[in-house]
Amino acid sequence: MKLVKSLAMTALVAITPFAASADGHASLNYVLVSHAPDSDSWWNTIKNGIALAGDQMGVNVEYRNPPTGDLADMARIIEQAAAAQPDGIITTLADFDVLSGPIRSAVDQGIDVIIMNSGTPEQAREVGALMYVGQPEYDAGFAAGQRAAGDGIGSFLCVNHYISSPASTERCQGFADGLGVELGNQMIDSGQDPAEIKNRVLAYLNSNPETEAVLTLGPTSADPTLLALQENGLAGDIYFGTFDLGENIVQGLKDGIINWGIDQQPFLQAYLPVVVLTNYDRYGVLPGNNINSGPGFVTADGLTKVEEFAGEYR
Incomplete structure (x- = not known):
């Protein structure tokens, strides 16, 4: 203290x-x-x-x-x-x-x-x-896409909570390119309101039930997406990667709901x-x-220091 x-x-x-x-x-x-x-x-x-x-x-x-x-x-x-x-x-x-x-x-x-x-x-x-x-945002997204491709992923939803920033779109585009697929309509403008983000994620997954993965761009979009997946029963069943770290993201990693987080330090x-x-x-x-x-990938087996300092120094 x-x-x-x-x-x-x-x-x-x-x-x-x-x-x-x-x-x-x-x-x-x-x-x-x-x-x-x-x-x-x-x-x-x-x-x-x-x-x-x-x-x-x-x-x-x-x-x-x-x-x-x-x-x-x-x-x-x-x-x-x-x-x-x-x-x-x-x-x-x-x-x-x-x-x-x-x-x-x-x-x-x-x-x-x-x-x-x-x-x-x-x-x-x-x-x-x-x-x-x-x-480098595109490079980080590309590395994440390659990692997901290696895990067998072919389609995804990118939840972009700051679409007016080109850097955010670079993350989504890099992920698509890393997967070797077109970005197309797999990126949504979620806005920054938590309730709206959750509803838009639910609506997209309901309309696109074949979606294999979700990519969020930070706690602002990751936290409401966690709630959405818990609500529709996909938590732990759909592949979930995110940029950045935070307390809820760390807990999602521990719970096996989030596969990895990208720590840009x-x-x-x-x-x-x-x-x-x-x-x-x-x-x-x-x-x-x-x-x-960065980027550095954080998974459930490397959380000791991350969990201790998430939201403060990580």
Whole structure:
């Protein structure tokens, strides 16, 4: 309990904008901008990552996001962050067309930028960012599709709860390509309301009873899908893979309902950019390569650490 309380206090300090540094170094101020809506609990791990990194490195890190996940709103937040002239911006690149302009503008103003979580190393270079830290989404989906194909799967439902983000669609497309099938109508726009997600999953499976597998893209869609499968009696009988981890996903793995979860290690996606920027600003050192934080497959037989830290650091 003392550790949790200490980390909670750290988070409050670390995300306070532009506080003074007390570690002997000149104060450094960073902003992490995500595309996540307030309702997406998966991003709590990101907040924990920047809080711990900020505390360990003696820098100030502020978290900002569009409350509803609106990408145009996110673009404005990046512009506002750049106007405050922080020492660095860490940002997702959920939609290149919408976000590349504000990111390039920040770089042109002399602000160091690291792309994390979404986008690609190629896109990071194109906008002038120092590097990319994250999981190549199409590649992760493709690896998941190959794994499912090896398990005999030929058809699936991809429950896309953030269809406005191209990165989400890349996961579904990669999975289809890994299986060697057309994506077609096997991806649904589920929205983000839990009740609506559950109902849309039930409706799809009722209309397509031959569906062999379900793929969800994170806790937002996985948790209601678990409820849907329990309601229609398919829990444990239909092949179920998901991106990302969370408490209910971990329990689904333990219960044999979920076959595997893809851990992109969001803690590292937040923690490492803060460390890299700090060392770059202080000492001029920079890793020579981008950092792939995933994918890593988590199954029921590898849950010890995951279960302990799910929702906090995993």
